[in-house]
Amino acid sequence: MQVTIRADELDVLRGFLEEAWEHLDGIEDKILELEEHPDPETVNAIFRPIHTIKGTAAFLGLNDIKQLCHQTETLLDLIRKNELGVNSEVVDVLLNAVDLISQMLRATEEALEAANQDGEEVVLDIAEIDYQEALEAIEKAKEGGPTGEGEPPQEEAKLSPAEAAARVQFPPEMEEQFREEAEEHLANVEKILLRLESGHPEDDDLNELFRSLHTLKGNAGVLLSTIEDEALARAHPLFVFKEEAHRAEELVQRCRDEGRLPERQELDILLKAVDRLRALMEGQVESSALEGAPKGAEETPPMPPVEVDTDRIEVLLNALSQAMEAARVGLEEIKKRDKRKTALAKVGRAFELIIKIAEKTGNEKVREEAEKSYNIIDFMANNEEPEDHEEILIEGIKEGFHLFEELKEDLKKQLQKEAPKSSPAASSSSTTLQSSKKVASPGGAQRTAESKARQVIKVPQERLDKLMNLVGELVVSKNNFSSLAREVAVDYGLAALAQKIKEFGDGISRLVDELQATIMSVRMVPVSQVFSRFPRMIRDLSKKLGKKMRLEISGEETELDKTIIESLGDPLVHLIRNAADHGLEPPEERRQRGKPEEGTIWLRAYNKGQSVIIEIEDDGRGIDPHKIRAKALERGLLSSEELERLDDREIINLIFRPGFSTAEKVSEVSGRGVGMDVVRTAIERIGGSVELESRLGEGTKIILKLPLTLAISKGLEVETAGERYYIPLDYVVETVKAPREAIHWHRGQALVLIRGYLLPLFDLAELLDAGSSVFSEEDSGEIPLVVLNLGAKKLALKVDRFYNESEFVLKPLTGLLEGLTGFSGATVTGEGRVLLVLDPPKLIN
Numbered sequence: 001m002q003v004t005i006r007a008d009e010l011d012v013l014r015g016f017l018e019e020a021w022e023h024l025d026g027i028e029d030k031i032l033e034l035e036e037h038p039d040p041e042t043v044n045a046i047f048r049p050i051h052t053i054k055g056t057a058a059f060l061g062l063n064d065i066k067q068l069c070h071q072t073e074t075l076l077d078l079i080r081k082n083e084l085g086v087n088s089e090v091v092d093v094l095l096n097a098v099d100l101i102s103q104m105l106r107a108t109e110e111a112l113e114a115a116n117q118d119g120e121e122v123v124l125d126i127a128e129i130d131y132q133e134a135l136e137a138i139e140k141a142k143e144g145g146p147t148g149e150g151e152p153p154q155e156e157a158k159l160s161p162a163e164a165a166a167r168v169q170f171p172p173e174m175e176e177q178f179r180e181e182a183e184e185h186l187a188n189v190e191k192i193l194l195r196l197e198s199g200h201p202e203d204d205d206l207n208e209l210f211r212s213l214h215t216l217k218g219n220a221g222v223l224l225s226t227i228e229d230e231a232l233a234r235a236h237p238l239f240v241f242k243e244e245a246h247r248a249e250e251l252v253q254r255c256r257d258e259g260r261l262p263e264r265q266e267l268d269i270l271l272k273a274v275d276r277l278r279a280l281m282e283g284q285v286e287s288s289a290l291e292g293a294p295k296g297a298e299e300t301p302p303m304p305p306v307e308v309d310t311d312r313i314e315v316l317l318n319a320l321s322q323a324m325e326a327a328r329v330g331l332e333e334i335k336k337r338d339k340r341k342t343a344l345a346k347v348g349r350a351f352e353l354i355i356k357i358a359e360k361t362g363n364e365k366v367r368e369e370a371e372k373s374y375n376i377i378d379f380m381a382n383n384e385e386p387e388d389h390e391e392i393l394i395e396g397i398k399e400g401f402h403l404f405e406e407l408k409e410d411l412k413k414q415l416q417k418e419a420p421k422s423s424p425a426a427s428s429s430s431t432t433l434q435s436s437k438k439v440a441s442p443g444g445a446q447r448t449a450e451s452k453a454r455q456v457i458k459v460p461q462e463r464l465d466k467l468m469n470l471v472g473e474l475v476v477s478k479n480n481f482s483s484l485a486r487e488v489a490v491d492y493g494l495a496a497l498a499q500k501i502k503e504f505g506d507g508i509s510r511l512v513d514e515l516q517a518t519i520m521s522v523r524m525v526p527v528s529q530v531f532s533r534f535p536r537m538i539r540d541l542s543k544k545l546g547k548k549m550r551l552e553i554s555g556e557e558t559e560l561d562k563t564i565i566e567s568l569g570d571p572l573v574h575l576i577r578n579a580a581d582h583g584l585e586p587p588e589e590r591r592q593r594g595k596p597e598e599g600t601i602w603l604r605a606y607n608k609g610q611s612v613i614i615e616i617e618d619d620g621r622g623i624d625p626h627k628i629r630a631k632a633l634e635r636g637l638l639s640s641e642e643l644e645r646l647d648d649r650e651i652i653n654l655i656f657r658p659g660f661s662t663a664e665k666v667s668e669v670s671g672r673g674v675g676m677d678v679v680r681t682a683i684e685r686i687g688g689s690v691e692l693e694s695r696l697g698e699g700t701k702i703i704l705k706l707p708l709t710l711a712i713s714k715g716l717e718v719e720t721a722g723e724r725y726y727i728p729l730d731y732v733v734e735t736v737k738a739p740r741e742a743i744h745w746h747r748g749q750a751l752v753l754i755r756g757y758l759l760p761l762f763d764l765a766e767l768l769d770a771g772s773s774v775f776s777e778e779d780s781g782e783i784p785l786v787v788l789n790l791g792a793k794k795l796a797l798k799v800d801r802f803y804n805e806s807e808f809v810l811k812p813l814t815g816l817l818e819g820l821t822g823f824s825g826a827t828v829t830g831e832g833r834v835l836l837v838l839d840p841p842k843l844i845n
Contacts, residue, residue: 481505
């Protein structure tokens with residue numbers, strides 16, 4: 001049997017084969033379980049994968065697989081409706097059908113591997129599997145009749161969306177992929193809408209907006225197609241999701257048809273639609289709230305209801321919609337010289353598909369129009385250079401689109417005619433796309449080992465975390481080779497052996513470093529995952545605060561460890577809200593200061609050494625140190641004498657004190673005094689630091705310095721009072737040895753002169769209550785000092801001795817040591833010693 005597949009459909013075929021094996025995995029166990037316990041859930045667990053395989057096989061033209069799956073599906077449907085009893089003969093028939101489906105899949109894989117895949121079309125020579133006896137056995141099994149009394153099934157009560165969601169278990173990987181892609185498309189839609197609202201549209205915005213909404217609707221439809229019970233599918237919240245996406249899509253299509261961009265009111269409607277779609281994803285919306293049009297929608301033409309799912313007609317309708325969209329986009333791209341060749345090929349393929357659809361529906365007018373358009377495109381493609389009259393030809397092609405639209409409407413009417421008239425069930429219960437549990441267990445139908453190696457493997461995050469921890473231990477252990485080589489050379493005088501140990505250690509070190517870099521790259525994700533939420537937030541704050549503002553983002557592609565990204569959202573929300581509420585002035589105040597009415601907030605990310613820097617800057621009023629000083633005195637945070645000793649930079653940093661706020665009143669945006677200290681605590685918890693710069697009347701910049709990863713850190717090993725500690729290298733500026741004459745006192749504070757600067761001096765032993773002092777008797781010569789940068793200030797830390805820099809894996813303190821002030825955790829060195837890791841900011845404070 002020969003099957004022809006287009007080259008651009010090969011990835012679909014490969015994905016189908018991979019997923020088909022997953023669907024069959026464990027299905028034999030379910031069939032055997034059915035013989036013992038013929039309950040509806042078990043029947044559905046068998047029905048779902050067969051139904052899914054059938055649908056995709058039909059799309060790809062794998063008719064034998066489709067036919068056998070369809071007949072198996074009808075047999076299962078009779079069992080589910082209690083019109084057929086389950087006995088050993090029925091179980092044998094089902095097991096045989098699954099075996100034959102597996103053989104057909106294997107034959108398709110072998111044909112794909114053997115086929116020449118270089119051309120535009122690939123011919124698969126698939127070995128024929130005789131399944132006629134299986135079809136006859138299925139027909140015979142259908143005659144068995146119900147078990148027991150066989151009372152006719154009761155009509156099922158109308159389900160609420162919450163009840164429908166609770167009863168449906170989607171294939172886990174399909175659901176996860178749907179969620180990931182939906183979030184990406186929703187973020188893209190929101191970004192385009194905000195760009196349109198700002199008055200800075202890009203050429204393809206409307207088409208891209210339509211494509212994202214169309215994909216959202218289509219992906220929801222694919223997932224819904226795995227629900228074999230139509231009433232259950234229509235009651236499911238995913239159907240509401242699909243309907244909402246379709247309404248938004250139709251509004252955008254109307255704008256495209258009229259050759260205009262959406263008006264402000266329409267943009268508001270579309271943004272609210274995005275909110276509702278996202279709320280549906282997160283389960284935070286009442287289903288009844290989704291039934292009516294959004295507020296303000298009544299002034300725009302109503303958006304038509306979504307079409308209903310059926311098998312064949314929906315496939316044709318979706319294919320026609322996609323072909324028409326591809327043709328529309330391609331016809332515009334033909335006009336661009338650099339895209340002409342690929343656009344012509346795209347449009348040609350679209351018209352080929354429309355011709356096939358017209359043939360399947362028997363619409364002669366559409367077939368003739370599509371063939372005429374295809375011939376024009378073919379003529380244009382044969383000319384290397386565009387002809388002068390090409391625009392006239394393109395306009396002529398566009399005029400024929402009304403016939404395609406008529407066919408599209410006819411297909412929609414057929415769907416509405418064949419589908420039940422009921423609309424999605426309205427309910428006040430909360431609706432959500434429920435996460436599903438995988439219904440699969442190892443069984444005899446495991447064919448995945450026989451299928452092709454997978455291109456992508458999804459791994460639970462906890463496995464990556466464990467792998468990263470193991471790599472961290474390796475990183476620490478590799479340091480042992482250097483110390484072992486020194487010991488062999490110095491203590492035993494075996495220089496040659498020491499050299500070999502060092503060389504071996506260098507080789508291991510290179511491999512471990514490469515392994516570490518590879519594992520880290522897997523965990524890295526772009527900061528755009530966090531940044532993407534802020535354009536919308538700025539828009540909402542602008543309306544709420546009555547200020548004109550815009551957000552400029554750069555460095556979205558900068559990557560951070562996933563764990564850090566997950567902890568970054570709330571601190572950034574605090575900072576951007578503060579910039580909008582406290583930083584930017586109202587329009588009239590900005591005019592008086594000679595500034596543009598529209599304020600700007602910059603959000604930047606970039607790499608700097610082994611860290612990532614995130615900056616939040618505004619061009620607002622800045623921070624007034626006199627106001628901070630007065631508020632600190634009023635609240636009794638510091639005495640007037642203490643405040644006198646602080647410079648403006650140190651005064652400004654008082655805003656990081658817990659509960660400190662200069663806001664005169666509490667608003668729903670900020671002013672509660674729980675922002676900046678929470679930000680600093682959250683950032684320090686993930687190993688970062690916060691710096692603040694402000695110029696009165698010009699603006700404020702907050703700089704977050706973040707580690708690339710939390711798993712492995714670098715530190716300086718120091719000793720004081722007979723104990724060793726690690727100081728994270730992110731805080732270390734340099735190590736020096738200062739003479740005693742460089743130490744001075746001022747108002748009870750020790751200072752040290754280093755490179756012409758006076759720095760506050762602290763004794764580490766004294767900070768740790770180890771009883772030392774800066775001027776102990778042992779400090780007869782030069783004093784070892786570690787210069788630290790704590791963001792707002794630099795200082796020097798006196799130690800007894802410092803050792804090498806090395807990498808370590810930070811472990812949290814537990815038990816009695818949990819919450820110990822001044823320490824961020826502990827680590828085990830390669831030699832097996834346990835060292836505490838200092839937290840310099842908390843230790844000094």
